Structure formats: structure tokens, C-alpha cells
Amino acid sequence: MERTRIAKVEDVKLVRRGEQVEGTLHLTPHHLIFCHTPPATTEDAKVRPRELWITYPIIHTCTLRPSPPASHLPSSIRLRCRDFTFVCFCFTDEKKARDVYDSIKAWTCKLGRIEKLYAFSYQPQQPEKDVNGWLVYDARREWKRLGISEKGADKGWRISTVNRDYGFSPTYPALLPVPSAISDNTLNYAGKYRSRVRLPVLTYLHPVNNCSITRCAQPLVGIKGNRSIQDEKLLLAIFSTSHSDPNAPDSPSRPRSRQSLRSDEDETGAPGSDPPPTDAEALEDELIARTGSEDKPDEPKVYGAQQHNLIVDARPTVNALAMQAVGLGSENMDNYRFATKIYLGIDNIHVMRDSLQKVIDTLKESDVTPLAPNREALAKSNWLKHIGLLLDGAGIIARQVALQHSHVLIHCSDGWDRTSQLSALSQLCLDPYYRTIEGFIVLVEKDWLSFGHQFAHRSGYLSSEKWFNIENERIGGDNTKQPGLPGQGSGAGQALENALLSAKGFFNKDNKSRDSIVDSDGELQPYDVSSAPRKGSTHAKGGGNDKSTTKVKETSPVFHQFLDATYQLLCRHPTRFEFNERFLRRLLYHLYSCQYGTFLLNNEKERVEARVSERTRSVWDYFLARKEQFTNDQYDATIDDNVRGRERLVLPGSGQLRWWNELFGRTDAEMNGTPRRNHALVNDESEVVDPSVLTGVETAHSAVGAGAQGNALPNGDAGALSALAAGLGGLGLTKGKGIEGNKSPPNLKREMESDGEEPTSPAPAEEPSVPADSAPSGGSMTVLEALKGVLKLALIHDGLARGLREASKALDRRQAHMCVLNEGCEEEAYKKLVVALCGEHGIPLIKVPDGKMLGEWAGLCVLDREGNARKVVNCSCVVVRDWGEESQERSILLNYFQTEQ
Incomplete structure (x- = not known):
């Protein structure tokens, strides 16, 4: 009780959606509880009190508004919660309001340790008490389901225990599925070439064609174009694990397109089935296929020989190149001639955080007004655009594995944010098992929890004092913005600036770690000379770093985006998912409630060391004990690739995105309007119809971009690449020779624009220096x-x-x-x-x-x-x-x- 200034306040008014009720507010160590008794409908009716429970970690913004001088307005506390609950409490006594505010702040952001959260004291009742959700996922059992086991037939994969004590890669799982041809000794060397030793390992194996989805972090290419023979050997082994037999019953003699799968069906489509490919999807597939086939144009087209095995870099092209300034980067395809690389242009965690904040700004008056949100403002947030790009990227991966019978390697920067999103979404499209309740749990455990998505950092469970403020006592800044969440540009301009500043900081003699200039998303942040570690300081010695402290700039709705994208798939294919919309909504709630231990830490190693499975309950207890509440009534478990609408593969489609109105506590009409209007808003925010996430395709022999016209990259990306290369060269790090082992960006751009023909190099333009007395011909003014x-x-x-x-x-x-x-x-x-x-x-x-x-x-x-x-x-x-x-x-x-x- 030492944190509670006041435990109970009576005569408090709760304002929500413009409606007011009066009741009593209770403050407990883990919850804020508002109790009120609604009026009776009849004289004899017994009315039960109603309660609103708000767990402290789910509070994101808390604002105290003292009663203005010479005003009859009451003091109030406004809460914005992470589950998009907006409430306002009004008090008759200002001192009590301040005591409540101070108590909420203490219980929310002054805990100091994860172990003080509700999960470590929660004791479930029936029906949860007899359920053990920790047993749902077993890594060996899941790999066996995918066909990988020590006793089964060799599919080209084995389970390595090189990370059994988490000493090899602290953020990776203990069991690592790798090619059978690769030894642990090779893994040890290959791991050194990937950021945070997150080397390529298997996450999914297709049961029909044996093609794989693997995942990793960015390579340590750097300015000098470093390479690793072991990394190249590992990727070659991964891409060589499937050699399909054309005569096998489950193996088609050639990759089948989506059209050929439905050649006997009409093209009008039906609810719950996939439409014909859009222009954007057709362009993506054609671009990947054409670029990959240019490597060996004279060879006969034999199935398996023309697999377009992909390396998927989820980042914008410029951001990937900018990372070379701090020793990171993207694969030099001269060293990976057996694959094609594509860039997806998905923005980083800062952009996604700012995008959601714009949505919240549109809804932030939900406590005091019943008015519908401004749909144009919602569209300008770009939230649906980001969700659409994720789905487009997942669709590319799913089509390459299922239809083109190719292997796909996915990475972003450190391989735990965008990589987890794309990997999990593509598997939802590919495997019906993951569309069941049990399978979805396994998918989250495998691709999010065991592969080290930083739930604690991204969710900010211990909150921050920056999220608490008192009106009229704020100092500086823009009060209309959420405190502590400055915008972090994602475009080329921000990447250029951060690259140059960070490169200078990286090579500063006082900088001992790249972690000081690269955030937990693996993206560059500007190097601040004033914050550089000094000799003798605690920071310089590595002390004073509390891992439990919320770093506001590292919070981001990454898992929220995955759930929203899953919701879009559910809306698109309502009969193909065993779980319903409420399942996803409650999962997002419990992501932040801290009632269960599942999401509290950043990786498997931390959870093992904290013994969360022994000391807390699993979030899956909640869902499995109430399975009937979360089951989709329309679910059809039948799988038949010969019946339209029942195929194994489902695809995202395009132009079908909608606001998840149930999550935001709004009606469908308020958030989405009419279907025609909603479609227009989506187009308004993306500016083009069916925008493609694909921003570049690269092989050892050619490089093209997925622009709207021709094969050139969009002008902004191409120009930024050229400018960035010039800027990096100006740092003096490359000794004027360009980036070793890579094509210089100006030449790369000319290749893109020339479509393979040798261009004529224009003479560099000379910028004139203007003498003071120079004047244009025929004019008197200089x-x-x-x-x-x-x-x-x-x-x-x-x-x-x-x-x-x-x-x-x-x-x-x-x-x-x-x-x-x-x-x-x-x-x-x-x-x-x-x-x-x-x-x-x-x-x-x-x-x-x-x-x-x-x-x-x-x-x-x-x-x-x-x-x-x-x-x-x-x-x-x-x-x-x-x-x-x-x-x-x-x-x-x-x-x-x-x-x-």
C-alpha cells in the first residue's frame, strides 16, 4: 500500500462516449476499479452493481486536469488505454483527484521490475485452473509435424542443439532447424556474419513441395563489402534442400500459377475465395520471375532448375544501403548467385508507432463525445496502407513457396519485427493448421516468442513517466502530440541523414558499441555527440543499464499490426479460420494486461531464466478454457484443392482492407462508412490503386525496381541510392573506390534504367561559381x-x-x-x-x-x-x-x- 495515496473515492463520475455515470473508484495494487449501480427498470427488479476494471499496464496516457481557477468545472483524469478504451473520471475534490493521479502513476510506472506485475500474483479460478497453456507448443513436436525428426525420413533438415544453453545466440530458440549438410562448426562461423548472431534457420517447411521459409538478421556487409563463405554455404544448402520428383503424387510437374489452379472455374469469384491476381500481384510475380530467369537465359525450362529462390529484405532499399555505414547492410548478390533478392519497402518501428498515434489522435475525444471519428483523418494516418503492405509482402512469400515452388529467406534488420510479421502471415496463408485455434497459438509461440520478438521493449509494460502529465504544468514541446513519442522519419531523407551522422559516430574513437547508434529494430538513429560515453562514466563502463526500463522510442505496435493483418485475412476468408474476431481482440488486450506471463519478456532465454512457466500462468489458459466463445461459427475445416474456396492456400487479395472497428470500440459505419467510400479512403491514403510493396529486385547479373512504369526504381528511391552512395563516399571511409564487392549505386541505377543495354555515361555537370559582378546576357542586374x-x-x-x-x-x-x-x-x-x-x-x-x-x-x-x-x-x-x-x-x-x- 506504500504506493497508494488513496484507496477509495466516492461520488466519482465516469464519462465514456459522452455518457456519464456516478459511482465509486477503487485503487488496488494491480487494478483501477470503478463500481456503479445502474437504475432499476422496475420497482421490484434487483440491480447488480457493474464494474469497470482497468489493469495499470494497459494505461498508456494519463492526464490530470485540475479545476481551473474561478471555474465550476470539476477536476478530471483522462485515461487512454492500449486496448483503445477512452475514459474520463471527474472528481468533486481536487486533492483527491491529485492523490488518485499520483497513485495511478506510482502503480503504473514506478514498479522497477517485471516481477512486480500482476502476472506473478495472479491465481486463476475455474475454468482456467485445470488448463496448462504452457504445454500447447513443443518445438520438437512442431518440427515433427512439418516432417523433421531424428527418426523420420531425412528431408534435408536436422535439429541443431548448438544454442541449447543460449550461449551461441541469446535471442534465438534453443533448437535450430538447419540443413542436414551443415555442421555446427559451420554454423559457428556463419553466425558471426549476421547481426546479433541471428543466422538463417528454418521456420516453415511446406508439406507438399518441401520448400522452406527461413529467417535471419541482416548481414555484416559494411562499407568494405565483407562476405562470409560459411553464410553463403549455409544459404546454398537451404535452397538445395528440395529436389522435387515430377512423378511423385503430391508434386506437380511444374510450378502452377493461380490461374491454372482455377482453369475450370469462373473468374467472377465468390465470397471467401481468391480473386484473379491483381495488376500489382501480376507485376510482382512477373518481375521476380523475369529477373531471376535472366541469370541463365539459354538453359531449357526444366522444373526445379528455374526456382526463383528469394532473399526477402523487408526494408526500404535506401535504409538497407544506409546500414552499410555502421558495418551492416544487405546481401551482395554477386556472392549469392543462386538466389534473387527483393526489397519490400516496409517502414520501421518508429513510423508504425507514429501512424498508430495519428489514429489515436483522431479517436482521443472518445471519452467526452459520441461523435464519429473523421474518416479522412483516419486515412491520412496511413495505418491501413502499412497493413496492406504487410499483407502484400506475405502474399509474395506465400505465392513463391506454394505456386512457384521456391525457397524464401526473410530478414529485416535484426529479424524480430518485420521478419516475424511476414513469416507468420505467410504461414497463415500457406498452412490450414495455423488457421485453427491451436495452430495459431503454435504459430505465435514459434515465430514470435521463440524467435525473439522483443515484446517487453515494444509493449513498454513498465510504462514511462513521459506518458503522464498534468495540464497547465507541461513544459515545452507540442502538447497536441503524445509525450515522448517524436516522429522518426522513415523516408530516404531520414535514412540519408541518419546514415551520415551515425557513420561519423560509429568511427568516433570514443564509441565502443554500435548499439549506441542502432536501435533495437536494427535501424540507424542519429549519433548525438553530446550523449557519447565519456571516460569514467557509468554508461561507458556498461553499468546503469536497466533492461526493464521502458524506452519510449523502442515501443511500437508490431504485434498489433500482425493481429490487424490477421483480422483482414479473416474478413477476406470468413470460413477458413477456426477462431473469430473476438479471439484476436482479446489477445491484443492480454498482450498489454500483464495478467499472464506469456508476453512479458523479450526472448526464450529471458523467459527460461525468469522461470515464467513456473511462476505465472499462460495466456493460452484464458482462451482454451473458453474455447467456445472464440470459435468461428462459419468455420469449414474441409481442405480440397479441387474445390474453389476450400484450397490449402489462401491469399490476401487487395483493395479489401477495412478498419477493425470492434477493436477501436466503434461501429462499422463510423469507421468504414459505405463500402464505396471506404475503398476511396484506402486509395486516398495510398495514392495509387493496388500499390505494390515491392521496391526492388536484384540478382548477381541484374537489378530492377518495381516502379509503376518500366523497370526503373521510383525516382525517389533511385535518387536516394545515388545520393547516399555519394554521401558515404564523402566520409572518406571507402578511400574513393566505392563499396568493395558491390556495384556502385549510380551504375546500378543506370543498369535499371537501361533495361540491360549499356548506357552512355553523361559528363558530370559542373556547378557554376558566380562572380560578384556576373550578369546574364542582356541584363543590368547581376x-x-x-x-x-x-x-x-x-x-x-x-x-x-x-x-x-x-x-x-x-x-x-x-x-x-x-x-x-x-x-x-x-x-x-x-x-x-x-x-x-x-x-x-x-x-x-x-x-x-x-x-x-x-x-x-x-x-x-x-x-x-x-x-x-x-x-x-x-x-x-x-x-x-x-x-x-x-x-x-x-x-x-x-x-x-x-x-x-
Whole structure:
């Protein structure tokens, strides 16, 4: 009780969806409980009290609003919960309101240790008491179901115990299915080439064609293009494990397309069945097949010889290349000639967190108003777009395994976020077992829990004081945003900036670990010199790091996205899943309730050391004890590949996404509107019909992109690749020779655009330095005078991006009419980056000799009473984003660019 300022408050009003009820608020060590008695419907009716229970870890944002001075408004506490419960408690006594606020804060974010959460004291009653959910998943039993066992026939795989004590790879499971041809000694060497020793291992084996889904983390390629013979040997062995016999009864003589599977069916489709492939899906499959087949164009088309075995890098192309600056990166396909690599362009944890926050901002008044949310604001959150890209990526993987009879290796950065999403979703599509209640439990245990998704970090169970605030006592920042959750850009501009800053920090002599500049998603974060470890500090010695502390920037709704994507599949195929929507919704609730021990820690090793299976109950107890409540009434367990709608394989389709309105506590009409309107909103937020997640395809011999037209990468990605390479080269890390073992990005882009033909290399453009007296032909105003006028006018209209970082971002996003660069700038890396971006996007670039002069023109100064510039700041670069209005100076500059450049 030491944390409880007050245990009971009477005469409290609960406001929810604009409705008010009065009751009593109780504070216990693990729950906030509101009790009220609804009015009786008849005089003789006995009314039972109703209770609202809120477990403390599920509280995400708590705001105390004291009673304003000279106002009759009561003090209130507003709660936003992770299960999208929005409530407001109103108090007649402000002191009691503050005591309740302080008590909630103490019980929520001052526990200090995971062991103090509710799961370690929870004692179940019937019917849960007799159920043991810890026994549902057994790794050896699941591998045996997939055909891998010591006593069974050799399918090319064995179970290695090299990690039995978790000393080999602390975030991996104890049992690792690997190719039979690979020894543990080879695994030891191969593991050193993958981030956090998360080397390629099996997660799924298709029972019909013996093709596999494997998963890993990014390779340690680095600036010098490092390679590992053992890693290459391991991947070759993985991709060689299936050699299908054409005469085998379950093995077709050739890969079958989706059309051939249904050649005898009509193409109109039926509810619950897969439609013909969309344009985006057809483009994806054709692009992968065409690029992979270019390696051996003259060989006859024999089944098995043309398997398009894939390495799937889930990240945006630019982000993957940027990781080379800190010793990581993506596979150099010159060393993996037996495979094709694709990039999926799925954004990182920061983008997903910000996207969900935008949804919450749209719903945040749900406690005080019954009004429907703004659907346009929901669309602009891009939440459905991100879900759609995940499903598209899972669809690519499922089609490659089931229809193209190919192996797929999946990774992102560290292989525990996007990799888990794609791996689990593709298996849901491929295997009917995982669409049962028991199978879904096994899937979550296998691909999320045992493979080390960081549930504790992503969920923030111990909360943070940043999520608690008192109105009118906030200091700084934007009060409309969620405290502690700044945006983390995912685009090329952010990747470029983070790559350069992090590379400088990585090679700083005081930096001993890449973990200080790479977050738990394996993505770059800007290197902050002010936070660099100093000699003698606790941080430098490795002390003072509490693993249980919530790191706000590492929280992200990764598992939530997986459940939402599963919900989309359930809506698309309502008869193919044994579980219902409520099963998914309650699973998300118990992800955050901390009532069970299943999700509390980050990996199998931590759970074994904490003895959670002995000290807590499994979350699966809750569902298995109430199985009838979570069973889908429409479920049809029949599997028949010859009957449409009953095939083993289900696919996501496209254009069918909908808001999970039950989760958000809203009606279908409020969240989705009419089907026609909902479709329009999805298109509005994605900007194109059937957008593809595929952003690049690469083999040892060719590289193309999945742009809307032709084979070139989208301009933004291609330009960012070129600019990033130029920027990295400017750091002096590559000794001017490019990245060893890899094609330089400019040449790579030219290959993409030339469609295999040798292009003519254009001469590099020279950026003019403008003498002070230079004037365009036929004009009296000098170029510098015109430039001064243009900058002054743009400044008035807030149309300038000033400084190298802001200018680089504006250039990369092509939000620039022209760029001005100070010749005296000493940041050579950024200068090269600016020049590369201007050349890539065709943005006019002009150089000036004086940074102080540029600073004055760009408004980086203080004007005295006479209008003279004082305290002028030296400026390195300025980008004009908005001309402001028509002017003579603008015309002179444009004429200069056309005639002189």
C-alpha cells in the first residue's frame, strides 16, 4: 500500500462516449476499479452493481486536469488505454483527484521490475485452473509435424542443439532447424556474419513441395563489402534442400500459377475465395520471375532448375544501403548467385508507432463525445496502407513457396519485427493448421516468442513517466502530440541523414558499441555527440543499464499490426479460420494486461531464466478454457484443392482492407462508412490503386525496381541510392573506390534504367561559381543581386530550407526549386551529398563564395533599427522551396540557369 495515496473515492463520475455515470473508484495494487449501480427498470427488479476494471499496464496516457481557477468545472483524469478504451473520471475534490493521479502513476510506472506485475500474483479460478497453456507448443513436436525428426525420413533438415544453453545466440530458440549438410562448426562461423548472431534457420517447411521459409538478421556487409563463405554455404544448402520428383503424387510437374489452379472455374469469384491476381500481384510475380530467369537465359525450362529462390529484405532499399555505414547492410548478390533478392519497402518501428498515434489522435475525444471519428483523418494516418503492405509482402512469400515452388529467406534488420510479421502471415496463408485455434497459438509461440520478438521493449509494460502529465504544468514541446513519442522519419531523407551522422559516430574513437547508434529494430538513429560515453562514466563502463526500463522510442505496435493483418485475412476468408474476431481482440488486450506471463519478456532465454512457466500462468489458459466463445461459427475445416474456396492456400487479395472497428470500440459505419467510400479512403491514403510493396529486385547479373512504369526504381528511391552512395563516399571511409564487392549505386541505377543495354555515361555537370559582378546576357542586374532578391522574397513566404541537413531532406524529397551552396563549407560529406541530390533530381545548383552573405540573405541575422544586419550566422546551404511570387529577380535567375548552365 506504500504506493497508494488513496484507496477509495466516492461520488466519482465516469464519462465514456459522452455518457456519464456516478459511482465509486477503487485503487488496488494491480487494478483501477470503478463500481456503479445502474437504475432499476422496475420497482421490484434487483440491480447488480457493474464494474469497470482497468489493469495499470494497459494505461498508456494519463492526464490530470485540475479545476481551473474561478471555474465550476470539476477536476478530471483522462485515461487512454492500449486496448483503445477512452475514459474520463471527474472528481468533486481536487486533492483527491491529485492523490488518485499520483497513485495511478506510482502503480503504473514506478514498479522497477517485471516481477512486480500482476502476472506473478495472479491465481486463476475455474475454468482456467485445470488448463496448462504452457504445454500447447513443443518445438520438437512442431518440427515433427512439418516432417523433421531424428527418426523420420531425412528431408534435408536436422535439429541443431548448438544454442541449447543460449550461449551461441541469446535471442534465438534453443533448437535450430538447419540443413542436414551443415555442421555446427559451420554454423559457428556463419553466425558471426549476421547481426546479433541471428543466422538463417528454418521456420516453415511446406508439406507438399518441401520448400522452406527461413529467417535471419541482416548481414555484416559494411562499407568494405565483407562476405562470409560459411553464410553463403549455409544459404546454398537451404535452397538445395528440395529436389522435387515430377512423378511423385503430391508434386506437380511444374510450378502452377493461380490461374491454372482455377482453369475450370469462373473468374467472377465468390465470397471467401481468391480473386484473379491483381495488376500489382501480376507485376510482382512477373518481375521476380523475369529477373531471376535472366541469370541463365539459354538453359531449357526444366522444373526445379528455374526456382526463383528469394532473399526477402523487408526494408526500404535506401535504409538497407544506409546500414552499410555502421558495418551492416544487405546481401551482395554477386556472392549469392543462386538466389534473387527483393526489397519490400516496409517502414520501421518508429513510423508504425507514429501512424498508430495519428489514429489515436483522431479517436482521443472518445471519452467526452459520441461523435464519429473523421474518416479522412483516419486515412491520412496511413495505418491501413502499412497493413496492406504487410499483407502484400506475405502474399509474395506465400505465392513463391506454394505456386512457384521456391525457397524464401526473410530478414529485416535484426529479424524480430518485420521478419516475424511476414513469416507468420505467410504461414497463415500457406498452412490450414495455423488457421485453427491451436495452430495459431503454435504459430505465435514459434515465430514470435521463440524467435525473439522483443515484446517487453515494444509493449513498454513498465510504462514511462513521459506518458503522464498534468495540464497547465507541461513544459515545452507540442502538447497536441503524445509525450515522448517524436516522429522518426522513415523516408530516404531520414535514412540519408541518419546514415551520415551515425557513420561519423560509429568511427568516433570514443564509441565502443554500435548499439549506441542502432536501435533495437536494427535501424540507424542519429549519433548525438553530446550523449557519447565519456571516460569514467557509468554508461561507458556498461553499468546503469536497466533492461526493464521502458524506452519510449523502442515501443511500437508490431504485434498489433500482425493481429490487424490477421483480422483482414479473416474478413477476406470468413470460413477458413477456426477462431473469430473476438479471439484476436482479446489477445491484443492480454498482450498489454500483464495478467499472464506469456508476453512479458523479450526472448526464450529471458523467459527460461525468469522461470515464467513456473511462476505465472499462460495466456493460452484464458482462451482454451473458453474455447467456445472464440470459435468461428462459419468455420469449414474441409481442405480440397479441387474445390474453389476450400484450397490449402489462401491469399490476401487487395483493395479489401477495412478498419477493425470492434477493436477501436466503434461501429462499422463510423469507421468504414459505405463500402464505396471506404475503398476511396484506402486509395486516398495510398495514392495509387493496388500499390505494390515491392521496391526492388536484384540478382548477381541484374537489378530492377518495381516502379509503376518500366523497370526503373521510383525516382525517389533511385535518387536516394545515388545520393547516399555519394554521401558515404564523402566520409572518406571507402578511400574513393566505392563499396568493395558491390556495384556502385549510380551504375546500378543506370543498369535499371537501361533495361540491360549499356548506357552512355553523361559528363558530370559542373556547378557554376558566380562572380560578384556576373550578369546574364542582356541584363543590368547581376546574378547575385537577383539571387539576393529571390531569397529575400522566399524568406517572406517561409519558403526556405536552411542548413545542410534541412536542405538535404528538401532536395531528396524534391521539394526544391533551386539550391544555393556556400563554396567555403567545410562539411565535405554533406557538400557531396547536396551536389549528388541536385544532379539526380535536376535541381538547379548555384554556388556563392561567402557564407555570411548567404546567411544574411537567408534571414540568419538580427536587424538593427536602421535595418542593417547584425550578428549574421554563417550559412552553408539554402534551398528555395517556395518562390513566393513572380518577380524580375526570379526571371533573371531562371534565364541564367537555362543559358549559362
